[in-house]
Amino acid sequence: MVACTDDNRLTWISRNLQITDKEGTPTLLVPNNGQLLFHSHIQQQRSRGVPVKIVLLKPRRVGWTTWAQAESYHDVYHTPNRTGFVASLDSDSTDYVFRMVQRFDANVRPRRPAAATNKKEIIYEDPHGSQVYAQTAGKIGLGRSFNAHYLLCDEVAFWPNAKSQLGSLTPIVPETDPNTSILIVSTANGLGGEFYDRYWLAKSGDPSDFERFRSVFFPWYAFPEYQHIPRPDFVVTDEEADLVALYNLTDGQLTWRRRQIDRFKGDLGLFKQEFPATDIEAFQASGNNVFTPTQIASQKRHVTDCRTIVFTGPDGDFEDVHRQVNCWHVARMPIARRQYTLGVDTMEGRLSDVKDLKSKLDFDGMVIMDRMTGEVVAVWHGQGSQDDLAEQAYWAALFYLEAFTGIEMPKGFTVLKYFVSKGYTKLYNRETHDESLAPLQSENYGWRTTLITREWMVKDFITAIRDLAITIYQGIVIDEMETFIKDKTGKCIHMPGKKDDLLFGLMIAIQVHKRCPLTLGSDQTHTSGEAEKPRKTIASLAYSGAIDPGNEYDDDDDYYDGHTY
Secondary structure (H helix, E strand, O other): OOOOOOHHHHHHHHHHOEEEOOOOOEEEOOOOHHHHHHHHHHHHHHOOOOOEEEEEEOOOOOOHHHHHHHHHHHHHHHOOOOEEEEEEOOHHHHHHHHHHHHHHHHHOOOOOOEEEEEOOEEEEOOOOOOEEEEEEOOOOOOOOOOOOOEEEEEOHHHOOOHHHHHHHHHHHOOOOOOOOEEEEEEOOOOOOOHHHHHHHHHHOOOOOOOOOOEEEOOOHHHOOOOOOOOOOOOOOOHHHHHHHHHHOOOHHHHHHHHHHHHHOOOOHHHHHHHOOOOHHHHHHHOOOEOOOHHHHHHHHOOOOOOEEEEEOOOOOOEEEOOOOOOEEEEOOOOOOOOOEEEEEEOOOOOEOOOOOOOOOEOOEEEEEEEOOOOEEEEEEEEOOOHHHHHHHHHHHHHHOOOOEEEEEEOOOHHHHHHHHHOOOOOEOEOOOOOOOOOOOOOOOEOEEOEHHHHHHHHHHHHHHHHOOOOEEOOHHHHHHHHOEEEOOOOOEEEOOOOOOHHHHHHHHHHHHHHHOOOOOOOOOOOOOOOOOOOOOOOOOOOOOOOOOOOOEOOOOOOOOOOOOO
């Protein structure tokens, strides 16, 4: 980012606005490096004559809320008939934030005469007439009786109803006035939620478009003060060497980092929460993620531009398409004498939130994995007809050399029925059969997610990621990994509003791989659902899929009994 500052504004703030420092001593607000970086981002929009609209993901102890207040107060003080509005989490935090404004106003020279001043408002006398208000985020009708020019929303990630609250607040700032600002500011509070969504929406926008909301985040190592003189015998650890490779850290920065981790009694997660190196790490460190940032970063190194296709028939014909949903994302074409597994996690048109009748339809996820290398060679993500999905699954299974296929039951009944009607032999069976296949109407076809098998699926997947046993090329799968968390009961599930269909499709593909014969060559026929001798320990025959406890338990905790089969 090109440095952009308003020197007159910076000079006035540093000479006239007073704060209390960390030791409790009154001092002038001379901007630190972090505050200067924030100011530069604000100026990127202000200097172009467009409203300032920023979503700021802040670390702790940088003073960005203080600076946001200073920017707003500067404009209220200098410009007649303008209104600043501050909203924070609760009454305590709102009082704390507004006391900054009161301190500014009490010590600025010359002081403007006020018509009213109390712990929630400052109103200057006419003819100046500008004013500053504060409200808590939990207040009924938040901001509805106001018009404002400078809006600061603080710690939004912790607001109880952030979506509706921001929905009522942001319209109070006129869109057509270039001399306005909306600053949505917060530390991270886990993966998901309105602040999380707004931050990533802002970050995903066109960086050359300065009229939209812009995301702002700075890693801890961007601040020059975060370093310490290393000892003469300083030696970089293996973990630190990875950080040096990623972020080009100096020994002084690593020494400072070690001292901070010691302050947190060795709690690396707490350090990452307080001093994140990346924006996703900030959200992950404050949540309860299944996968570590290192594991996700390791898989991200493999992400590539995939070919998007749909199959047009059973003979391997396909056509390229220019879309990201309802298509295959192909990273690798089939290789002779390889074997593949296909995991199908279908939703059969079910709502994404079964408790909300207005929620959108859930997605279907299908994943194809190379059994020899562990590469995820192709994935399907989409919504639509189960008949169309069944065709795509069947044609893909044929294309990938008659992939061993596991279809999640009972929701995948339509897909399974299509495979059976075509006489497809390499279908996963949940019980051991004779050397010849059981009748095609066997009730044991398909993968059944139960209370027991779900736990195994997730554990095996976590182990595969940890041991680098699989390689994921598709960014949409990594996206689901980043929002796969443990809820309050310890269950691994997607964050609210996020997806895990591809993850469960991959989990099924892994389970099918473990349980079906693996031979060289591509012309083998499936003669048994019995698990091969595992390369890793399998706890029991039930674990291998030969016993079905029969308790339905899928990845959204609801039950489905719409089919008899």
